[in-house]
Structures are given as structure tokens and as C-alpha cells.
Amino acid sequence: MSTTNTPDSRSSREKAPAGERVADWADGRLGIYSLAKANMRKIFPDHWSFMLGEICLYSFIIIILTGVYLTLFFHPSMNEVEYHGSYVPLQGQLMSEAFNSTMHISFDVRGGLLIRQIHHWAALIFLAGMFVHMMRVFFTGAFRKPREVNWLFGFLLFVLGMFTGFTGYSLPDDLLSGTGVRFMEGAVLSVPIVGTYLSFFLFGGEFPGGDFVARFYSIHVLLLPGIMLGLVVGHLILVFYHKHTQFAGPGKTNNNVVGMPLLPVYMAKAGGFFFLVFGVIAVVSAIASINPIWAMGPYRPDQVSTGAQPDWYMGFSEGLIRVMPGWEINFWGHTLVLGVFIPLIIFPLVLVAIAVYPFIESWVTGDKREHHILDRPRNAPTRTAFGVAWITWYMVLLIGGGNDLWATHFHLSINTITWFVRVAFFVAPVLAFIATKRICLGLQRRDKDKVLHGRESGIIKRLPHGEFIEVHEPLSQEQLHTLTSHEQYEPAAIGATVDENGVERKVKGSEKLRAKLSESYYGEESQIAKPTIEEYKEITSGHGHH
């Protein structure tokens, strides 16, 4: 290898090391150097909450890897067979081939149970990760321009993940999942006018028929994951393109991104994190059994067990259906099954409520600028309160979805729990909204006090004339900057109602609504004006602490 650099690039390339020559070859055909120029040393800011999305990405990859393995053994067929595998209690039982092959994977394929459990655990973690990641993005305002589209990508991934999970855990055709599929069929039947037809088309006739496992299979392994893979790639491209958001701090502005480069630090950290996530899921799958289908047995439409629960991410829809009063309206030979249909409608509405929020907020603020500095949740009290109210709503429904378990574990009356959820569905989000907003304002006040009066040192000093004072330590300039750098909006007022010629213009309803919302977002009741330089100077201009 030559150590001298000749200006003639051709001769230097011939002597270059092998890796370099391969890279040159690829660049000549794929143009990888321009791609690497922008991305190899790309800066990523550091914060623990930024790794939540990584957990989702990695569990998604783990799900795909283990899922491909499972397809090698799983038979998506509902043909009835007699069980003759190595699990003694079920021998001679009639079951579908789907259940039979899942039993085979669990008991007769070495490591098959492990891969099945990793697949299922990773799915639960994937959904939980997306939920928490979404909340991180929500509460820090990371969904603001230019990231609204990526918020929607993420939201779609969450919703599709739910349905991929549902179709996935229905595949083994066991007693528990079959009950869930029956629930879905009942829900589809409740749709006015077309419900019966939809159900017959979905199941190839009457429930359960012999088709749904094969149909769910192609939806679960091909259709939905295909869409999700596309969305994940788009999501990541946009993360790279927008560059990551960062929290306010010294040296961090809306026009820069402060952190460490992809190569080597994040290559090692993020790459390593994949192995950490995979390792933890593998250990969990080694010690914690999940979906033990052998204990539940094959599905029979006339059998059921108590404590039937869907996987956690479907729990809120279960709650909706459990607490809804059984309203049915019969007229002209038709039935409107409101008791099931209303939950079926609210189910997507719960999700859409959080999905459209970024657009509502940007309409209220009228802000068209890009935002790359994250908000601390306390500095956006109305948004934070809305988010907490939404989570409360979701959690109330989760309680409703597990009302039988709450009743048996805490020795409560199931009727009381159901009534509690019915009331809390309307009341709890409101209370959560009010409480959260107050807490946020309290925290804003504390920040303001800290800026103006310094940090409470806990030291009490007695002055010569007997007076006791508490010593406050001034904040460093870094802290002062961090605590005062957030933006505060003014409530948007309705523009002049009279133009320059004195002609009155009509104020549109939407404009009034926006002014009202803006007032409730940014009015005096909804934010604490941050300390001004004048206030600060007056307090610190040598009159001692007050």
C-alpha cells in the first residue's frame, strides 16, 4: 500500500485499500458518496426519550425475523384434524390445522416455542413502544411543522400495528382468540344495512366457516406488514431529512442541531441498542410464557373460558363494548344495534382525536414557522392537559375492558365497576384536563420563581439584627437561558371588524371559534408570563433577596 498521495487520482485509486476500492466501485454505480456526505456524520441530539422510537423500530425488525421463521411451520388452514403431537392432555382432540401446527411449533420444533414467544412479546412491546413514543412526541410538541406528516405516518403505524396484532393472535385458532374473532363478527353484524353482508364476505359465509384463518394469514403476513414496512421507511427518511428535534439549552437553537455524529457514536449506540432490545425480549420469552394455547385448547364456538381478554392494545375497544348499555331499536322489520354499533364508531374516534390534534393546534396558533426546539410539557399547558385527558380516557376504557379482572382481583362488584367506567368515560377526562392544566401552571410559576429568586439552597442565615433569611443561590446563565427560552403565544384576537373605509366586514364563525380557542390556549388563565429582563434586573439589582 502506498503512503504517498499522488495528485493523480487514478493511480492512487489503484493502490487504495480494498474497502476503499469497493466503495469507489459502488459510488460509480449508486452514487453512495453524496448520500454518505449528508448522513455519515449526521448529528443526533441525545435524550433518553429519543430512544423510545428505536425500541419500536427494533421490535418491528424482530417481529419480521421471527415471523418469517414461524411461517415455515405454520399451516393457515381450518381443516379439522385430530391431535397426535407430544402434548398429552390434548391428544385425540379435534382441532384446526392452524391450531395443530401451532402446537407443533410449540412442542415439537426445538426453539419453536421460543421464537413464537419472542414474536408475541415483541408485538406487545412494539405496540407499547409506539404508544409511549407517540406520547413523547405529543407532549413535547415534536409534531409541529415540519413534522405533521411524520406524525400521521406514526399514527398509521400504531393503528395498523393494532390490526396486525389482532389478525396475528387470531391465527392459532385457539379458544381465546376465537372468542375475540367472534366478538369482531358480532361487531361487524351491528353495522346498519351492510353488516350482515360484510360478515358473510369476511368469513366466507356464516361464522366461523372455514376461511378466516387463511384470510387473516395473508392480511397478517403480507398486506399489513407490507404497508407498515413502507411507512417505517418513510418515517425514518423523514426523521433524517428533518433532522432530530432537541430540547432547549445553551448553544441549542431552532437553526442548529447539537449532538453527536452518526458515525461512530450513534452507529454503536443505536446498533447496540438493537441487540439490547432483542436480548431483553429473548430473556423475557425464556422465562415468561405468553399465549399458552395448549392451556386454552382449540376454538369451539360453544365454549369459552372466564377472564377472556384481548392483547392489551385492543383493551380499550373491549372496554367500549363492555360498558355500553344494550340499546337496540327495532323498526320496520330492521334492527339498529346501537349497543354495539356506537362502540364500533367511537373506537376509531378515540384514535382520530389524537391523530388530528397537531392540525387543530396549528390552526389555533396560526403558526407557520418550523419548530425544532421541543417544548417542556409544562410550557404548553392546554396541549399537555389535552394529552393527559386523552390518556385518561384511554385508561378508563382499559379498566372497562378488564372489568371482570378488576372485580375478581380487588373483590369489587362488576356492576359498580361498569357504572364507574360509564360515568368516568365522560367525567374523568375533564377532571384530568383541569388538574393537569393547574399542575402545569404551578410548574411554570416555580420556574419563574427560580429564575427571579434563584434556587432554594436550604440554608437559613441569621442576620446580626436577628432576622432569619433563606439563602437563594442564583442560577447559572445556562439555567437562566434554558428556563426562559420557550416561546409564549399571544391569544389571537379577531382582526379589525371595520376596514379602512369604515365598512364593516363579517366575522366568520370559524374566526370567532379560533379566537375563543386561542384565548383558552394562551390567555391569562392558561400561561404564566415568563420573567422579563426588567423584572429580573429589578429584583437582582442589589436590594437583597425578598
Add this chain to the structure above:
Amino acid sequence: MSSQDIPEENLPAEQDAHGAVGVADEKDPFADPGLPPHEHRVQDIDERAARRSERTVAMLFTVSMLATVGFIASYVAVPHDKAIYVFPIGRINALNFALGLTLGVALFAIGAGAVHWARTLMSDEEIADERHPIEASPEVRAKVHADFKQGAKESALGRRKLIRNTMFGALALFPLSGVMLLRDLGPLPGTKLRHTLWSKGKLLVNMNTNEPLRASDVAVGSLTFAKPEGLEEHDEEFQTEIAKAALMIVRIQPDNIKDKRELEWSHEGIVAYSKICTHVGCPISLYEQQTHHVLCPCHQSTFDLSDGARVIFGPAGHALPQLRIGVNDEGYLEALGDFEEPVGPAFWERG
């Protein structure tokens, strides 16, 4: 890129990091002081500490290698049907435990090694990179708009309305073929949901014993599940038929039956109700003999079997359908017809 590239307004303001508040910057005490100076880690200054880190990372990678060897060894050595007791989990499958643990350690150690390497040995100096607006510059924007206008003009789409309209028509119509192809996903419902296997004279067969039920077999306070005679587990349509025909049989003292029609359709207090919940179709299976209530374990709809199986709690919308029963000459319970209303969840055509 270094801190020199931070825009001017963010350059460090006059700084007195640990001074009293009173002497902070005169103009703007809240100004951005700029990136704090990099603080060295022990590994940056002490080569021995760096060596220790290096050894830790190498050890983690070695642990991973050993764990993979352990995985292969367990795969070969541990029988797949052996159970072991592991405190505090209990008895678990030995192979699953061994494989999962070794795989988990092998993966985790790689991750831990890489992260430790990144945190202790790779540079942790923060770098600032500039952002550029996502939206294009006005010149680019103008160019793209002009290009598009030119392209649109050259296509003459706006001018030749006939082409445009027929093209839209063709594009709008062709997906209909795809919709048509979905038609054969399933048969039309017809009246299938209204009928079950039950008909006049069909014997009630005990689900557990597979024997026809006699009236004397059913004691007060018991709960029996029944299916129509002739329906066997091996039948092609068993699952679909049992999903509608499954029956719940209880015996109540006739004077305790509050509903007149229920009493009429019973045989000496033996009543037969559909086992399929009218909410979303779970099989109801929890019976409380003192109160004659049945509870669906899925969504807790509760029905009073002594009062026409009306709903007394929960999300179900209507009572469970009752099957009219009697006894034949030989003393066996038999159906006196099909259910008079559809069983299971309500649907639009139910009425």
C-alpha cells in the same frame, strides 16, 4: 462543524458562570451562553481507565460468543420435552429456558459492549450542525411551478377537455372490476342467520355424554349443555352449526318461573335457551342456581332465566331466544320446532 458556526445571536454572551446574579450580563441576563465547554471523561485523560473500558467491552463480546456456543450446546443437548423447576418462576420447559437465556445473553452482551464502547471510548464532544429550512427557496419554487405549468401546457390536458374527461371516466370506472371480484368472498346472507339445526322432534343430546337427555336427567339447579341430535364433532359443518344451535338447559321449579310463555315452552320447569349471547355471540356459561341468572364471561351481560331470559345487566340488547321443548313417547326431551327468532348477536335484518 464546530461551535464557530452557531449563528451570531447565539454566540456566548458575556459570561461569568459562577458569579452572583447581580453581575450577570448587563443587557440580557437570559442570553444563550453557547455550548458549554466539553468536560473530559476519565477515559479521555487516563489511559489506564481507557484500557479498563477496552477490556470490559472485549469481555462483553466474549461473553456473547460463549453464550452462542451455549445456545448451540443447549439445542443439541437438552431434550425438547424436559421440564425443570426454576425459582421463582416455577416449572418451565428446559429447552425454551436454555435457548432463550443463551440467545438473550448473546444478544444483550453485544449491545452492552457496543454501548459501553460508544459511551466511554468514542468522542463525546457535542457538535452543532446547521439546519436548513425544509421548504425550497423562492427561486426553486418559482422554477418548479414554471416547469409544471410548461408540462401541463404541453400535455394540453386543460385545453383538450374531451381527453381529460374520458380519461377521468376510464380511471374512475376500472376499479369497479376489482370491487366485483370481491363478490365471491362469501355467499349472500339470505335467511341463514334465522335458522338453526333445531326442528320438530329433534332430540336434545347432552354435550358431555353424547347421549339424548331424559327429563329425569335434568335436576333442579343443574346446568346442562345440549346439541341437536345428529350433529357430530366430525361433521364438516360442526363448528358453524354449533355456533347457532348450542343450547343451555336448566330446571327451575315451575312456580319460580315468572314469565308465562317461558313456562308454556318448558317441560315441567325444564327450559332450553340459546347458549349464544345476544350481545356479540360469546357462549354463555356461568349459571348461578340460586338466582337463576346466567352471565356471559366475555362482556358480563346477565340474563334472568326465570324471567324469559331478559337482560338484567350488561351490554346485551335483548333476551336470549328460548327453544320450545317437550318429551317424546320414550321420555326423551325433544325440540318442538326451531327457535322463533334468530339466535346470537343482533343484525340489521333481524327486525
